[in-house]
Amino acid sequence: MAEPTGLRERKKAATKAALSEAAFRLAVAKQGIEAVTADEIAAEAGVSTRTFHNYFPSKEAALLHDFHETTGQLLAGLRERAREQPIWDAFRDATIDMHFDQKFDIDAMRCREQLIHASPSLIKEQSGQFMELFAEAIDIVATATGTRTGDLYPRLLLGAALVTMKSSTEHWLADPGDRTLAETITEAFSYFERGITQPPTATAA
Amino acid sequence: MAEPTGLRERKKAATKAALSEAAFRLAVAKQGIEAVTADEIAAEAGVSTRTFHNYFPSKEAALLHDFHETTGQLLAGLRERAREQPIWDAFRDATIDMHFDQKFDIDAMRCREQLIHASPSLIKEQSGQFMELFAEAIDIVATATGTRTGDLYPRLLLGAALVTMKSSTEHWLADPGDRTLAETITEAFSYFERGITQPPTATAA
């Protein structure tokens, strides 16, 4: 039951990817996911509408499939790192190690960001996935900081970390300037080490 | 065009409130918003289904009506305060000034929190409203900190503030202990003044 890697598994993964890509293509072409129907996505991927809904509960979920997988990997990375370094560093390094800038096409990411930003339903879907991530990560944070899941501190820390992950990536994507993604992430996480309350002595642009 | 306060306005507000309350009542009775239909909510409030959708785009929105109004008021309070005190203090005090503990019934709030927590669709809806709040508040934060809307810093600050608002209120609601809501909020906001990275020297419980 480890990794069958049979034909079956590969086909399922391929179908899922095809559906996700179809959703993306159509959303770009029609300038918004609302203008795309589940029927169209299924047709574009060469499966029936019913099959589409076997893979994804909604077209929004299909479009954000990569994101969802990414959060899963990040969670795994975080779990590893949380055992051997401070939790804040673990978040930062796990985020950097995802290498979004190398794994995905930058223009496609920008495009996807625009689609999300312009669609209430996609914003909700993505936010929902973040909350899911929150729920899955809170135990890790509580354990790492010697607090309990219900305590205020781990929740604030985790919330801050997720906000930092999302904001830094988005910011770099919108305007990389002359910095690498890793640098931007590092900078963002460092804001919280001395307190976010007071603006940094205006070095940044 | 200031405040007509005519019969019409009052009736509309009453209908909206009635629908929202009906949604809440039914969701509680049926142990979850998913088990409630728009038809039932409309019937419970004594209007047609079509009218329900004139007021709210979804049953989730109806249930979170109070929350949505609250964020509007908080935004107004923040705008005021941001002119005369540091932005972080402005967030904290604006949050405290909402007096959730006095304006709403505590048990009802707990009940609502449970409903939200148990429902993916409600989590998404609420997250979406937070993102809306984010979009509406980012200009205030940028202005107050002498940065630009697209900069990283104001986004991190705002994100941290929203997380703090939400987490502190939820935490207090789940277990007030011997503290007032205002005290819990103050404590939560203070975490970020010295850096959230390192746990506080274990004074808290």
Add this chain to the structure above:
DNA sequence: CAGTGATCTTGCGCAGTCTGCAAAATTTCA
């Protein structure tokens, strides 16, 4: 207080989502 314009409510239709179910089609493995 009648009349007229503005606004709100309602029913109907329609496109679309999402799920359960059972019959094909396909893959796996002995």
Add this chain to the structure above:
DNA sequence: TGAAATTTTGCAGACTGCGCAAGATCACTG
């Protein structure tokens, strides 16, 4: 090759959410 397991598919059904036009209600003026 021949079951057994799994996937795909069509179909039916409940529900959402919105446009439209007709009817009901409210507001304002003379």
